[in-house]
Amino acid sequence: xxxxxxxxFTQESIDQQLQQIHLLDQSSTSENLEQLxxxxxxxxxxxxxxxxxxxxxxxxxxxxxxxETICSDNYQEFISSxxxxxxxxxxxxxxxDTITSLDAGVEQVGRGLVxxxxxxxxxxxxxxxxxxxxxxxxxxxRVLDVxxxxxxxxxxxxxxxALRSLEDIENMPPTSLSQTPLLQHLLSSLPSLRGQIKDAVxxxxxxxxxxxxxxxxxxxxLALDAMESRTRKWRSRxxxxxxxxxxxxxxxxxxxxxxxxxxxxxxxxxLYVDFKPLYECIHIYSALDSLDEIRRSYQADRKAQSDLxxxxxxxxSSLPQVTQEIVGFFIIExxxxxxxxxxxxxxxxxxxxxxLMRRVGMSVDNALRNENDADAFLAVKECLLSFIMTLESxxxxxETLHSFILxxxxxxxxxxxxxxAQRFESIVSQDDCLPMYVETTAxxxxxxxxxxxxxDERQQLATATLPLALPWSQSFYLxxxxxxxxxxxxxxxxxxxxxxxxxxxxxxxxxxxxxxxxYISENITRRAQKTSNLSQIAQLVTNLEHFVVSCSELERxxxxxxxxxxxxxxxxxxxxxxxxxxxRTLSRVSASISxxxxxxxxxxxxxxTPARRAQSPxxxxxxxxxxxxxxVDSLIIKDAYKDEAYRGAANxxxxxxxxxxxxxxxxxxxxxxIANLVLDIDFLEDEFKRSGHAHLNAxxxxxxxxxTIVLEDQVQQYLIPAVRQASYSVVRPxxxxxxxxxxxxxxxxxxxxxxxERGERRRKEAEAIGRLFPGExx
Numbered sequence: 001x002x003x004x005x006x007x008x009f010t011q012e013s014i015d016q017q018l019q020q021i022h023l024l025d026q027s028s029t030s031e032n033l034e035q036l037x038x039x040x041x042x043x044x045x046x047x048x049x050x051x052x053x054x055x056x057x058x059x060x061x062x063x064x065x066x067x068e069t070i071c072s073d074n075y076q077e078f079i080s081s082x083x084x085x086x087x088x089x090x091x092x093x094x095x096x097d098t099i100t101s102l103d104a105g106v107e108q109v110g111r112g113l114v115x116x117x118x119x120x121x122x123x124x125x126x127x128x129x130x131x132x133x134x135x136x137x138x139x140x141x142r143v144l145d146v147x148x149x150x151x152x153x154x155x156x157x158x159x160x161x162a163l164r165s166l167e168d169i170e171n172m173p174p175t176s177l178s179q180t181p182l183l184q185h186l187l188s189s190l191p192s193l194r195g196q197i198k199d200a201v202x203x204x205x206x207x208x209x210x211x212x213x214x215x216x217x218x219x220x221x222l223a224l225d226a227m228e229s230r231t232r233k234w235r236s237r238x239x240x241x242x243x244x245x246x247x248x249x250x251x252x253x254x255x256x257x258x259x260x261x262x263x264x265x266x267x268x269x270x271l272y273v274d275f276k277p278l279y280e281c282i283h284i285y286s287a288l289d290s291l292d293e294i295r296r297s298y299q300a301d302r303k304a305q306s307d308l309x310x311x312x313x314x315x316x317s318s319l320p321q322v323t324q325e326i327v328g329f330f331i332i333e334x335x336x337x338x339x340x341x342x343x344x345x346x347x348x349x350x351x352x353x354x355x356l357m358r359r360v361g362m363s364v365d366n367a368l369r370n371e372n373d374a375d376a377f378l379a380v381k382e383c384l385l386s387f388i389m390t391l392e393s394x395x396x397x398x399e400t401l402h403s404f405i406l407x408x409x410x411x412x413x414x415x416x417x418x419x420x421a422q423r424f425e426s427i428v429s430q431d432d433c434l435p436m437y438v439e440t441t442a443x444x445x446x447x448x449x450x451x452x453x454x455x456d457e458r459q460q461l462a463t464a465t466l467p468l469a470l471p472w473s474q475s476f477y478l479x480x481x482x483x484x485x486x487x488x489x490x491x492x493x494x495x496x497x498x499x500x501x502x503x504x505x506x507x508x509x510x511x512x513x514x515x516x517x518x519y520i521s522e523n524i525t526r527r528a529q530k531t532s533n534l535s536q537i538a539q540l541v542t543n544l545e546h547f548v549v550s551c552s553e554l555e556r557x558x559x560x561x562x563x564x565x566x567x568x569x570x571x572x573x574x575x576x577x578x579x580x581x582x583x584r585t586l587s588r589v590s591a592s593i594s595x596x597x598x599x600x601x602x603x604x605x606x607x608x609t610p611a612r613r614a615q616s617p618x619x620x621x622x623x624x625x626x627x628x629x630x631x632v633d634s635l636i637i638k639d640a641y642k643d644e645a646y647r648g649a650a651n652x653x654x655x656x657x658x659x660x661x662x663x664x665x666x667x668x669x670x671x672x673x674i675a676n677l678v679l680d681i682d683f684l685e686d687e688f689k690r691s692g693h694a695h696l697n698a699x700x701x702x703x704x705x706x707x708t709i710v711l712e713d714q715v716q717q718y719l720i721p722a723v724r725q726a727s728y729s730v731v732r733p734x735x736x737x738x739x740x741x742x743x744x745x746x747x748x749x750x751x752x753x754x755x756x757e758r759g760e761r762r763r764k765e766a767e768a769i770g771r772l773f774p775g776e777x778x
Contacts, residue, residue, distance in 0.1 A: 054096075159201045159284050162193075194288060201277075201284045202294070206301070208277035213305050215273055216328030220390075222265040223327050227390040266335060278336065282343050291343070299348055305329070306352050314363035316376060323387040326356060334394045353396055361404045368411065374419060374489065377412035381405055381493055409504075412493055413511050420486050421519040424479060428523040431475035433536035435636065439467040451480040452553035453546070471636070476543045479520055480550065486515060487558065508558065509571050516551065516574030521581040528585040532592050537585060538635040544582040545638075551575035586641060590648025593628070597652055600624040606660065606676075608669040609746060614676045617683035624653075625687045643693065650699040653684065657703050662738040668745040671711060678707050702730045710739060715765040719772060733773040740766035 153162035266273045278298075285294040309325045311318070330353060337344045364380060371377070384405055388398045438444045444466065448458060451472070461470065470477075490508060521544075528540045551574050558570040600620050632645045657677055660666050681704060685697040705728050709718055717723045718736065740762045747759015 154196055154200045159197050159204075159280055160287075162197050197284065198288060198290070201281045202297075204277045205281040205294070205298070208274075208281075209298075209301050209305070212273060212332055213329075215271065216332065217321065217325045218271055218328065219265050219273065219331055220324035220327030220329070222268070222271060223331055223390050224324060224386055226263045226265060227386055227393070231386075231389070265331060273332065273335075275335065275339065279340070282340055295343060298344075302333070303352060306356050309356070310359050310363055314367050316367050316371075316380065319364065319367075319380060319383050322360075323383055326360070327387060327390050330391060330396060331394060350397075354400070357400050361400065364404070364408075368408070372415055372418075374412055374415045377408055377415065378489075378493055381408060381412070384408075406504075409493055410507060413490065413507060416486055416489055417511055417514055417519075420482055420515055423482055424515070424519040425523050427475050427478045427482070428520065428527050431473055431527070433473050433475075433531075433533075433539040435539070436470040436472055436474050436477055437467065438470060441466065444468060447477055450484065451477055451546070452550035452557070454549050454553065457549075472543050472546050473539050475524075476546055479547075483512070483515065483554070486512075505570055509573075512554070512558075512570075512572055513574045513577075516547070516572070517577035520547065521574065521577040525581045525584050528581075528588045532595060534589060534592050534631055534635060537589050537592060538637045538641075541582060541585050541589065541637050541641060544578050544585055547578040548575050548582065551578065586644055587648075589635075589637075589641070589645050590652070593631070593645055593649050594652040596627070596631075597624065597649065597656070600627075606673065608660075608666050608673045610670065610672045610676065613672045614679055617680045618676075621680050621683060625684065629687075629691055646688070646691075646693050646696055647699070650684075650688065650693075650696040654699040654703055657681070657700075658706075658735065661703070661706070661742070662735040666742065668742045668749070670746050671743065674707050674710055678704065678711070681707075702732070702735075705731050706736055706739060709736065710743065715740070715769070719768060733769050737766045737769040737773075740769065 153159070265271070281294060282291065285291045306329060309329065310322060314322065330349070333344070333349050333352070337346060337349055364384075368377065368380065384401060388401050388405075392398050436447065438447060444461070447470065448462060453461070461468070487508075490511070494504060524540055524544060524547075528537055531537060551572050555570055555572045600623065606618070628646070628649050632642050632649070635642060635645065657680075661669065661674070661677070681700050685694075685700060688694055688696045709715060709728065709731065714728075715736075718728050718731070724731075744759045744763035744766060747755050747757075747762060750756055750759065
């Protein structure tokens with residue numbers, strides 16, 4: 001392949017290129033450097049051409065001799081050629097000088113341009129490096145600014161924005177900054193920044209927990225006040241509408257009504273509880289995949305706060321404040337449970353509730369352990385009942401508290417029993433046992449509206465003429481009044497308590513039975529046993545009669561009350577106790593009369609061995625009958641009870657006479673004494689017949705028959721079973737034997753023969769009766 005020929009440059013082409021060189025364009029504000037490269041290249045080419053010309057010149061000079069030889073041969077042509085060569089030489093010399101000058105100029109210009117170009121390229125390279133550095137610095141500054149803003153956002157509480165900024169840094173697209181140590185350092189610090197966000201949001205929720213703990217009491221107070229207002233409104237509406245009488249606060253009807261005026265205790269004009277810190281914390285921890293950690297921490301903190309609500313020893317004065325805190329605590333828990341999804345477990349909240357309710361029960365129970373004031377129990381019940389109704393509206397189970405209230409109720413009733421027991425004892429012991437006296441219609445109506453009577457007696461007394469002496473004494477009225485107060489206090493505790501009707505009915509029945517039987521009936525019986533005043537005993541009898549009636553009327557009244565409250569039937573057994581007390585008190589009337597009769601029956605009043613028979617009854621019997629009829633007839637008791645009093649007196653007199661005839665106090669007696677005693681018996685029977693109590697004469701039948709057997713010598717007839725059964729069945733053999741022995745003893749001591757013989761006969765008759773009835777008791 002032939003060598004590549006160099007390009008040839010003529011003077012004309014060089015001049016033309018030189019003329020085209022314009023380093024500065026006068027119409028342009030910038031240097032025209034784009035042509036510099038081609039020009040420099042041409043200059044380099046010209047330099048090669050110059051070397052070529054010099055070589056050519058040397059060749060020409062070496063050829064001069066040869067040319068001269070040739071010219072000598074061809075002189076004219078040579079001269080002509082020389083002349084031409086000289087012209088060429090001259091032109092070449094000029095051209096070389098021009099080229100040399102031009103080369104020097106171009107070299108000078110090119111050297112400046114090259115330096116400028118080199119400086120320009122270096123400047124562009126430096127500028128590019130600076131731009132790249134600036135871009136890198138700006139990218140670093142942007143990242144550093146984001147990192148700095150993360151710290152500011154943490155301090156400002158913008159935790160989610162801070163977390164998103166860290167995610168933006170982590171997910172930044174690849175750039176020139178991606179491989180820099182700065183970015184790698186920043187990326188390595190992101191976990192630490194996330195930890196700072198986590199710590200900050202944790203501190204925020206810890207502060208929030210402290211704030212809500214401090215606000216719990218106010219929340220609870222507002223909720224309790226709202227429930228109290230709700231209760232008052234419903235009570236007012238229930239009083240206006242009888243159909244709502246059995247509906248209580250919390251019933252379906254009341255709930256529908258209350259929905260129209262629902263009150264938000266967490267957001268109102270008095271209080272606003274902001275849950276944003278908790279929600280933000282849950283959000284941040286969820287983004288950090290650490291939700292279980294904050295859930296456990298929250299549960300532990302709330303458990304600790306619930307433990308701090310109740311002090312170790314709970315003063316009763318602090319109970320309202322404690323219930324406010326508990327209400328507020330669980331209202332907040334309910335809101336958290338309903339607004340945080342699965343963050344809060346229903347089971348965890350229920351466990352906190354159950355544990356706290358057990359502690360409340362134990363604390364209140366311990367606080368009331370030595371309490372004897374019923375009003376204290378009532379205040380605790382009111383506090384707990386408002387607490388129960390408030391939290392029932394938030395769907396918390398209150399069965400444990402209802403059971404605890406019933407436990408408190410039993411203790412409350414026991415205190416009431418002791419309190420009223422003292423009052424009843426005082427009422428009965430201080431009673432004057434005189435009929436109660438009313439003068440005005442208001443007084444009578446007040447008394448009749450207090451005591452329990454059957455309808456007939458109530459109507460009779462309500463229409464009687466005033467002033468009026470009522471059948472009962474002051475104690476009956478006061479006892480009825482206190483029983484009503486007891487029932488009122490009993491139901492006052494139960495107001496708002498809607499459970500366990502049967503237990504309440506049973507407890508009321510037992511309590512009233514205890515009060516009526518033990519504290520009224522027994523006190524009246526003891527009072528009757530201690531007094532010997534017949535009029536006072538008679539008044540106690542009347543009081544007991546009315547108490548027997550009151551029991552049935554009270555039972556009916558209480559059953560009606562419980563029926564209106566969907567309760568059961570009240571059964572009272574106290575009437576049996578009052579009936580028994582009435583029997584014992586009536587026996588006390590007989591005993592008191594018998595005690596007074598002892599004053600009339602003295603052994604000195606009788607001569608048991610008189611020489612002759614009396615013609616009239618004993619004077620002391622006349623006085624006895626006068627006293628007996630006066631006292632018994634003046635007693636303000638039923639005729640049946642008066643008859644019982646007469647019967648008791650007659651039996652007592654008869655027993656005294658029998659004891660005279662057959663007892664150990666009289667060692668011996670004569671038939672004249674027996675005849676005198678028969679005379680007295682005749683007198684007594686006549687008096688009883690005259691007073692309309694002839695049936696009482698049966699008390700003297702044994703005494704009369706026994707006297708007849710002796711005085712009419714009917715002992716042998718008595719020994720005949722058929723006769724004895726038909727005529728003398730009431731005569732006890734032992735008594736007849738004792739009487740015969742006393743007659744025998746009297747005859748044995750006489751000195752006259754007939755009397756001694758008669759005494760011997762009486763002895764044999766006594767022995768015959770003893771053989772016929774061996775071991776027969778009196």
